[in-house]
Amino acid sequence: MKLYEMAIAPNPRRVRMFLAEKGLLDQVERVEMDLQKGDNLSPEFIAKNPMKKVPVLELDDGTCIAETMAICRYLEESFPDRPNLLGSTPKESAEIEQWLRWLEFYFFLPTGMAFQHLSGYFKDRMTPNEAWGNECKTNVEKFFHFLNKQLEHKEWLAAGRFTAADINALCTVDFARVVNVRIQPEQKHLQAWYERVSARESAKA
Numbered sequence: 001m002k003l004y005e006m007a008i009a010p011n012p013r014r015v016r017m018f019l020a021e022k023g024l025l026d027q028v029e030r031v032e033m034d035l036q037k038g039d040n041l042s043p044e045f046i047a048k049n050p051m052k053k054v055p056v057l058e059l060d061d062g063t064c065i066a067e068t069m070a071i072c073r074y075l076e077e078s079f080p081d082r083p084n085l086l087g088s089t090p091k092e093s094a095e096i097e098q099w100l101r102w103l104e105f106y107f108f109l110p111t112g113m114a115f116q117h118l119s120g121y122f123k124d125r126m127t128p129n130e131a132w133g134n135e136c137k138t139n140v141e142k143f144f145h146f147l148n149k150q151l152e153h154k155e156w157l158a159a160g161r162f163t164a165a166d167i168n169a170l171c172t173v174d175f176a177r178v179v180n181v182r183i184q185p186e187q188k189h190l191q192a193w194y195e196r197v198s199a200r201e202s203a204k205a
């Protein structure tokens with residue numbers, strides 16, 4: 001398998017951390033792309049993912065899978081003997097899915113929008129709107145508070161154990177640094193969870 005990615009980009013990190021938790025990193029050849037230079041806009045790459053985004057997992061038969069969670073689901077189902085990260089009962093799967101959707105819609109997307117609209121990183125392919133960037137950044141700050149409250153009485157976000165929800169939240173908390181949003185000193189539950197998840201070997205992947 002080949003993973004098209006960029007090491008510093010947050011979505012590929014979610015996949016690498018997932019692979020590391022499953023002990024599968026060595027089964028994947030990593031192909032580093034330069035997104036700002038536009039490696040993802042070449043005809044060869046568009047043939048792999050017409051949405052022009054990384055990560056893309058290319059299977060040995062040439063099939064290309066785009067979308068972080070689609071890749072993670074493929075890995076989860078292909079390697080069922082490895083640690084489960086997406087739920088092993090209907091109730092667990094539903095709770096994890098609920099969190100994945102909250103994290104995607106109300107945390108990752110606003111963080112990405114704030115980054116794109118405030119930094120101008122992709123100004124060659126979009127028109128940044130500072131007011132929208134600031135609105136998104138405010139929503140990211142609100143989500144930090146939400147996470148802190150949710151973690152008041154639990155160690156992990158979903159299913160009472162470490163799951164893909166913790167991976168996605170960690171990668172987004174770290175990504176939020178690019179728009180200057182950080183865990184606040186009073187957000188003690190979030191900080192304790194952050195230290196727990198960051199201490200895992202997979203967080204370095």
Ligand SMILES: N[C@@H](CCC(=O)N[C@@H](CS)C(=O)NCC(=O)O)C(=O)O
Pocket residue numbers: 009010011012035040052053054055066067068069122
């Ligand atoms: N929904 C996609 C988002 C992928 C995405 O936005 N990837 C970013 C890097 S983290 C990218 O490739 N950006 C390049 C661009 O927008 O030109 C996923 O979950 O994989």
